[in-house]
Structures are given as C-alpha cells and as structure tokens.
Amino acid sequence: MRCAEIHPNLAAFVLDGLEPEEAVEVLRHLASCPRCQDEVRELQKVNRALEAAPPPADPPSHLKDGILAQVRTAAEPSSSNEEEREGSASLRERQRSLEAPRSDRSKNLRIILPSAAAAAIVAMLALGVLFGVLREEPPVATVQLVPSPQEEAGLEGYWGVAEIRPQPSGNLQVKLKLNNFEDPKPNSYYELWFVSGEKRISAGSFTSVGEGETRVLLNVPPEARNYHTLLITEERIESDPTLTQEIALKGEVP
Amino acid sequence: MMSQRADEISDEQCMTRLTGPEVEAAISALYDRYSRTVYGVGLKILGDHSSAEELVQDVFLKVWRSSSTFDSSRGGFSTWLYRVTRSCALDLYRKRASRIHQVLDGDPYIAATRDSSAGPQEEVDESWLSWRVSRALEMLDPPHREVIELAYFEGLSQREISVRTGMPLGTVKTRTASAFKKLRGELANQDTSQEAIR
Numbered sequence: 001m002r003c004a005e006i007h008p009n010l011a012a013f014v015l016d017g018l019e020p021e022e023a024v025e026v027l028r029h030l031a032s033c034p035r036c037q038d039e040v041r042e043l044q045k046v047n048r049a050l051e052a053a054p055p056p057a058d059p060p061s062h063l064k065d066g067i068l069a070q071v072r073t074a075a076e077p078s079s080s081n082e083e084e085r086e087g088s089a090s091l092r093e094r095q096r097s098l099e100a101p102r103s104d105r106s107k108n109l110r111i112i113l114p115s116a117a118a119a120a121i122v123a124m125l126a127l128g129v130l131f132g133v134l135r136e137e138p139p140v141a142t143v144q145l146v147p148s149p150q151e152e153a154g155l156e157g158y159w160g161v162a163e164i165r166p167q168p169s170g171n172l173q174v175k176l177k178l179n180n181f182e183d184p185k186p187n188s189y190y191e192l193w194f195v196s197g198e199k200r201i202s203a204g205s206f207t208s209v210g211e212g213e214t215r216v217l218l219n220v221p222p223e224a225r226n227y228h229t230l231l232i233t234e235e236r237i238e239s240d241p242t243l244t245q246e247i248a249l250k251g252e253v254p
Numbered sequence: 255m256m257s258q259r260a261d262e263i264s265d266e267q268c269m270t271r272l273t274g275p276e277v278e279a280a281i282s283a284l285y286d287r288y289s290r291t292v293y294g295v296g297l298k299i300l301g302d303h304s305s306a307e308e309l310v311q312d313v314f315l316k317v318w319r320s321s322s323t324f325d326s327s328r329g330g331f332s333t334w335l336y337r338v339t340r341s342c343a344l345d346l347y348r349k350r351a352s353r354i355h356q357v358l359d360g361d362p363y364i365a366a367t368r369d370s371s372a373g374p375q376e377e378v379d380e381s382w383l384s385w386r387v388s389r390a391l392e393m394l395d396p397p398h399r400e401v402i403e404l405a406y407f408e409g410l411s412q413r414e415i416s417v418r419t420g421m422p423l424g425t426v427k428t429r430t431a432s433a434f435k436k437l438r439g440e441l442a443n444q445d446t447s448q449e450a451i452r
Contacts, residue, residue, distance in 0.1 A: 059310050
C-alpha cells in the first residue's frame with residue numbers, strides 16, 4: 001500500500017482503533033517506510049500525552065448558577081436603603097482588600113499615614129472589615145407567607161416571611177421568621193417545600209414556638225432557584241411526608 | 255458604540271471586564287471556556303466529584319476577586335488560571351487531609367494505606383501536564399474532540415465510533431487523523447516550562 005492510503009489510518013493505529021486486518025496492513029507498510037515510521041513516532045507522543053488528560057466531564061450546571069449569583073449579589077446595589085447600598089458597593093473593595101498581597105497593603109499604609117495615628121486607624125479599618133464581613137448580605141428574595149384558609153382562623157396576629165440568600169456553596173439559605181405561628185399538633189412537625197408544578201424540593205423540617213417569633217434557618221440545593229412556590233405543610237411523624245398533607249402556609253417567590 | 259459580546263473577546267479582555275458593569279458576562283464566558291479543565295484537573299488531583307465541584311467554585315470566585323493580580327505581561331490567562339487552580343486544589347487537599355487525619359487517627363489500617371498515596375505536591379506536579387493536555391483538547395472543535403474522547407477515553411474502535419455516531423467510517427478516520435494533528439500543534443504551541451507556572 002502507498003503512504004497516501006496508509007496515512008489516514010495512522011492515528012487510529014496508535015489509538016489501537018483499527019480492525020485486525022487493517023492493523024496488519026499498516027504494520028506491513030511501516031516495516032518498509034521510514035517516513036511513516038517517523039509519523040507514527042510523532043503520533044505516539046500525542047497518544048502518550050493523552051494519558052495525562054483528565055477524564056472528559058462537565059461540572060454540574062448549578063455550579064455556574066451559584067457563582068454567578070454570588071457575583072450578581074455583590075455587584076448589584078441593594079434598593080432597601082442607602083447604608084445597604086454602600087455596603088454592597090463596597091463589597092468588592094473589601095474583597096480586594098482581603099485578597100490583595102499583604103505587602104501592597106502595608107506599603108500603601110506606610111505612604112499615607114503618620115505613624116502615631118496609623119495604629120488607631122488600622123484598628124478601625126480592621127473592625128470595619130470584620131463587621132463588614134460578618135454583616136449579613138441582603139436577601140435576594142423576600143417571600144410573604146400567607147396562611148391557608150383553614151389555618152387562617154386560628155392564626156390571630158400572625159405574619160410570616162421567608163428570606164432567601166444564595167450561599168458560597170451554591171445552596172440557597174432560607175430564613176423563616178414566623179410570628180404567632182401555632183405549634184404543630186402532637187406527633188407532628190412542619191416541613192418547608194419549594195414547589196414547581198408537580199415537582200418539589202424539601203428545605204427541611206422544624207417546629208414552632210406558638211406565641212411570639214419563631215426563627216428557623218434551612219437550606220435547599222441550588223436547583224430550588226427555579227421552584228417559585230413555597231409551602232409549609234404539617235407532617236405526621238412516622239409517615240412519609242408528601243404534599244397531600246395539610247398545607248399551613250403558602251407564598252410565591254416574586 | 256456597540257460593545258463586543260463577552261464570548262467574542264479574549265480571556266485577557268474578559269479579565270479587564272471583571273471590575274466593570276459587564277462582570278457577570280465576563281465571568282460567565284471564562285467559566286464556559288475553562289470550567290471543564292478546572293473540573294477535570296480537580297478530579298485528577300482530588301479524586302472525587304464533590305471536591306472537584308468545590309474546586310471549580312473556589313477557583314472562579316478567586317478569579318473574580320483576585321482579577322487585579324493578573325498581569326498579562328507576565329504570561330497568558332491559562333497559565334495564571336492554572337496557578338490559581340493549583341493553589342486552591344492544594345488548600346482543599348490539605349483541608350481534607352486534616353479532616354481525615356482528625357477522624358481516622360489511631361486506625362492502623364487507614365494509617366498504613368494513607369501513607370502509600372502520593373502527596374499533594376506530587377499530584378500537583380503532574381497536574382500541569384494534565385492542564386495542558388486538557389486545554390489542547392478543549393481547543394479542538396466539538397466534532398474532533400468527540401472522536402478523540404470516544405476513541406481514547408471510551409476505547410472504541412473506529413468502526414464502533416462510526417456505528418455510535420452515524421458518521422461514515424472514512425469520516426471517522428479522517429477526523430481522528432485531523433484531531434491528532436491539531437492536538438500535536440496545540441501541545442507544541444503551549445508554554446511547557448515549569449517556570450511559567452511558578
């Protein structure tokens with residue numbers, strides 16, 4: 001066989017992807033063709049490099065959503081008040097300050113500050129950064145939770161909200177604040193669901209204190225971002241929680 | 255003036271947009287181009303999907319937060335991103351090792367098996383080659399990448415690839431040969447020196 005006929009098979013040959021009779025043809029040709037031998041040596045280098053390649057795999061799609069949500073949250077100013085707007089806008093600056101090489105930060109301080117005042121101002125800056133980091137980010141959504149009709153009569157003075165915040169892990173944190181939400185019946189508990197049509201994701205279970213304010217922190221995976229209805233159902237212990245149980249509260253993500 | 259779309263601009267231009275109003279589009283474009291490589295190298299170094307996912311998240315948040323440390327005059331974006339990935343992977347590796355150590359200390363079987371594994375530095379040294387090969391594969395267009403993935407990673411013969419994809423056998427062979435040629439070119443064009451990643 002001529003080189004032109006063998007050439008298209010050489011890559012498949014080093015990949016061991018030819019049929020046995022084709023491989024024999026290639027071997028027969030290589031025995032008498034130095035040029036094709038050189039070509040095979042080059043192709044074998046590529047084949048060996050592939051040994052180092054990571055297995056082809058796509059990261060799960062929710063990862064990108066989680067990263068973009070964090071970028072969005074930090075980049076967009078909050079509309080609730082001026083102080084929060086400043087906090088949000090300065091988040092990048094705080095992050096940059098924390099990420100910047102230590103030597104750059106200290107060099108800047110040496111240039112700007114007289115030594116006597118430096119310690120005090122550095123301490124104040126450190127406290128500012130600390131409290132800035134510790135301060136809770138504003139929620140991306142606040143959902144009003146409304147009692148279902150059968151619960152309404154027994155919930156005098158009731159109000160409830162769910163604040164939703166994206167977390168670094170991509171999960172969504174849900175902070176429930178329920179006022180005068182009666183405690184569940186004996187052998188029962190409450191469960192928070194994110195619902196979309198027939199699909200649902202549980203955010204976890206909890207109980208309430210009845211009179212006064214009940215605060216609960218729950219988490220849902222990032223996929224819950226596309227589930228726009230929140231339901232709190234009352235579930236019985238030792239039975240499978242399903243959406244057919246009694247719905248106590250309901251809310252729609254704006 | 256109409257601005258260029260983020261997916262049409264270079265990596266370096268995307269980096270300059272991380273401090274402006276187009277930050278989300280810029281980080282999204284960089285993610286689309288590099289997340290498979292970061293994830294794949296994470297799987298190689300850290301060995302499990304959960305850690306590799308954590309790595310992807312850490313790396314792209316660090317790219318966003320540390321964009322000012324990128325200096326295009328010192329090297330390309332890919333090399334800089336590799337350094338970020340290596341650093342984050344080592345952090346995760348150590349964090350995980352310390353967790354395992356705390357939980358399993360005193361278990362003689364685990365202690366014996368743990369010592370036999372490669373350390374983080376050895377894993378990371380090998381990861382530079384993994385990174386370069388992964389980048390070379392990602393630079394192939396999807397049809398060429400597909401035949402290489404099916405042939406190399408799934409071990410299919412050319413005939414089996416033809417059956418699987420519905421492509422004529424001749425096209426599979428031509429595409430495989432062409433993909434190898436492109437891979438060779440990509441690998442030759444990369445900065446292979448260890449200095450590049452220090």
